Amino acid sequence: KQEVTQIPAALSVPEGENLVLNCSFTDSAIYNLQWFRQDPGKGLTSLLLIQSSQREQTSGRLNASLDKSSGRSTLYIAASQPGDSATYLCAVMDSSYKLIFGSGTRLLVRP
Amino acid sequence: SQTIHQWPATLVQPVGSPLSLECTVEGTSNPNLYWYRQAAGRGLQLLFYSVGIGQISSEVPQNLSASRPQDRQFILSSKKLLLSDSGFYLCAWSQGRLYEQYFGPGTRLTVT
Numbered sequence: 001k002q003e004v005t006q007i008p009a010a011l012s013v014p015e016g017e018n019l020v021l022n023c024s025f026t027d028s029a030i031y032n033l034q035w036f037r038q039d040p041g042k043g044l045t046s047l048l049l050i051q052s053s054q055r056e057q058t059s060g061r062l063n064a065s066l067d068k069s070s071g072r073s074t075l076y077i078a079a080s081q082p083g084d085s086a087t088y089l090c091a092v093m094d095s096s097y098k099l100i101f102g103s104g105t106r107l108l109v110r111p
Numbered sequence: 112s113q114t115i116h117q118w119p120a121t122l123v124q125p126v127g128s129p130l131s132l133e134c135t136v137e138g139t140s141n142p143n144l145y146w147y148r149q150a151a152g153r154g155l156q157l158l159f160y161s162v163g164i165g166q167i168s169s170e171v172p173q174n175l176s177a178s179r180p181q182d183r184q185f186i187l188s189s190k191k192l193l194l195s196d197s198g199f200y201l202c203a204w205s206q207g208r209l210y211e212q213y214f215g216p217g218t219r220l221t222v223t
Contacts, residue, residue: 004154031209032209034211034212036214041217041219042216042217043117043201043214043215043216043217044155044201044203044214045214046211046212046213046214049211089155091155093209097208097209098157098170099155099157099212101154101155102154103153103154104154
């Protein structure tokens, strides 16, 4: 059974800092991995999708990497801003085409 | 561009009452549609998905059901709500099973 873990559960950083969020999964048989952002009481916003054959994807200040063999992904946020404060969720699409989610990392960027 | 709508945004219902949540997608045709639940302190759980009109797959046995009466409309229902049905219900769509999923704004359901 696929399990997705995100560490840390919460993170507080000063504005301007570069930071890394971690995601690990137990079964390397995945089709893709998706990173989402969720603001309190809101739906999920898709940030990046990495196909299983890719190593990384970039969008603006965000860079996501994927190491399928070791079951790990990282989301790198450059020059963090208070507006980046949110919960970040990682999800892998398993061999039965289901998205399996981690429990998220709650990020606070302090002005 | 594509947009996804959900209503109502919030709902408070007594135990034993019926439920109907609606999700519609605009700007695309023949999308894959999904219902998820996010319960307090737990991750997102896939409840149902649909690859076409009238085609529904259930992931979790429970007192909820889903229907897809039109190509871009997905409905989540229950005949009798339980306290454990409380949560944040999210609808999502994708172009296909391996494509990026896009989520709606969600419905906060509280069963009292």
